[in-house]
Amino acid sequence: MLQTHKDSLWKQFGASIDMLINAVSAYPENLWYTEKKFFYISYHVAVFLDYYLTIPAGPPASPLPFTLTEDIPEDAIDDIIPDRIYSQDEILSYLQASRKKCHDLLFNMTENDFTQSWVEVEGNKVMPVFELFLYNMRHVQHHAAQLNMLLRKDTGDAPRWVRAAK
Template identity: 80%
Template sequence: MIQTIKEGLWKQFGGSIDMVTNAVSAYPESLWNTEKKFFYMSYHVAIFLDYYLTIPAGPLSSPLPFTLSETIPADGIDDIVPDRIYSQKEILDYLQASRKKCHDHILGMTEADFAQQWVEVEGNKVMTVFELFLYNMRHVQHHAAQLNMMLRKDTGDAPRWVRAAR
């Protein structure tokens, strides 16, 4: 039964990551540096996808550096401010690295691994690793929908729904 759960969880989580990747890939490069809300959201989802795949929990960090701010920047969505506008390729590479990390984590988990507690180092989140995967997947899918909505607004089109990871 555990193998069925792992495979199903991966297919759906991977599909969510694929939807974000498709949205970032579809965004016109000509708008990337001017319509910063799309960039900020892409960066945010990439950072937190990776963060919530850090098992056991560790400090918030990223290969694409950021600064923590007391205030939300005008175009930002939280207190994480990227040190610069990273390219689409940098965001896509980060998403792909996290996709592999997610895949390897899920398929390598045992029932005991899923049941262990994940305790956020600097925050107040405490949940099982299994719930953490669901929480992370919901977060990724939430932002995939927002990115697709922005794509439709800015270009008139957006990538299609992904049923399961490819």
């Protein structure tokens, strides 16, 4: 893959992660533990950002442990339920680590690496690694938009658009 393609992909993927980090950072700490929908979305996207950056694929894992359950709490968005409500700082540290992981992975990949198939261990996703980067970026963008919508609803404000990652 051409270096200019890697640079462009990073600028946009990194900007998506930056917008996510900005949204999580902007949420008032006094609402973090009471308005749980924001937390659950933040946790979900942090776990899956990391998961989709695991090449080759492995089972879902996180430094902020979770339980898989069919008994999904009302505000949760999937069956990956955090073992507790993690602090904003814990979520932000996880997102920063995944941002670095994304950057380093992207810039250390060869053209051949991008064409290899990523095969989900316990699911049905199979796609070229390059497409996985795009899929992951879209997932981050989707949830960053949800968080910004919740921020506007709960606080009347949200962080600004990030044009490109530095």
